Amino acid sequence: MSKEGKTKQKKFNCRVDFTPMVDMNMLLITFFMLCSSLSKPQTMEISMPSNDKNIQDKDRNAVKASKAITILLAENDRVFYYDGQPKYNDPQHALTETNYNADGLRKMLQTRNIDAYNAMIDLQVKKRTGDPTLKEDSVYNNKLDAITAGKETPTVIIKALDTASYRNLIDALDEMHICGIGKFVIDKITPEEKDLIKKFESFKGATAK
């Protein structure tokens, strides 16, 4: 009987009160939750053309006018585009205004890049469904590059006015990724193009009246 009593007492002593431990842990968790950000920031990798004049000229020649789309980013989230060479003598019809929504810029680019876009979607679906050949990221990226930078795909030139916001630029770059356009470049806007936007605006104002 006396032995039994002893073991019982020992058991009782064994019990450690964890409440302070939990308190402390909770405090630490709160601290970590407040002081840290969970996800690492995302980045968008871009490579710009070099400022070297010789190289730039060569690159310019490589862009076929028929396959080039120039997107002009203006203030207040407005965006215009034109195909190939701008028609400076006919400012009213030289530009088309669009927007950053799904049925604006994206639809325009998708319809012009429909083959590459469909191929890209197929590839993405394959990747998601677990195609064994696409398990390696490098293989997938190579295939994606081959599709998006194919010969028949359009080349997009993005030009922003000084008054456009950084967000506009990112949105435009984002559309390139969404629409599977591998050949795009950020370039400086020319005074002629600035003038074109102004003229286009004034025509629009006149017709609205």
Place this chain on the structure above:
Amino acid sequence: MGRAQIKKKNVFIDMTAMSDVTVLLLTFFMLTSHFVKKEPVQVSTPKSISQIKIPEKDVMSILIDPKGRVFMGLDRKEDMTEVLKTMGQENNITFTDKEVNDFSIMPTFGVPIKIMKRYLDMKTEDQDAFLGSQENPGIPSDSLNNEFKEWVKVCRDQNPSLTIAIKADQKTPYAVIKKVMNSLQDLRENRYNLITDLKEDPNKTK
């Protein structure tokens, strides 16, 4: 008496399980999180569908606030030390060891080199307040006085494996971004990262 004793025993809740859970959560948070860097200005980055993560180390971050002020940061202490010394030499300013040490532990810097010495002599609280205040013009990046370019050049010479990451506010006018990008292009830094927030890819729902 017997009844009361049983009741007392029931009041004692076993916290072991609770403690297990909290420790698990704590471990999770410690492993998955990384600390928010102290930034002198609040910047809300635009959203994009890009899912590339920024590298762990060797990042040169360039911070641009909506008013167009430019700040910079390096993640390695040794780089910061060397960079300040070199910048001092180029501008004929000698920094004391204490100043260099103070500078090396800063997460972000962004004052014109002319007032760098005065800035480093301030108290830490004053430094933080000054960095974010209106008086501070940031690192000059105009074509006339392009200190930003000098900084980038010195940083690159110091650590060739640096990745450049630009973090700008979504309302920043393109004119400022253009200035920064042009400076980088002049230095033949043609590849860099733009830091963005995550947005859902519209292609994924298909």
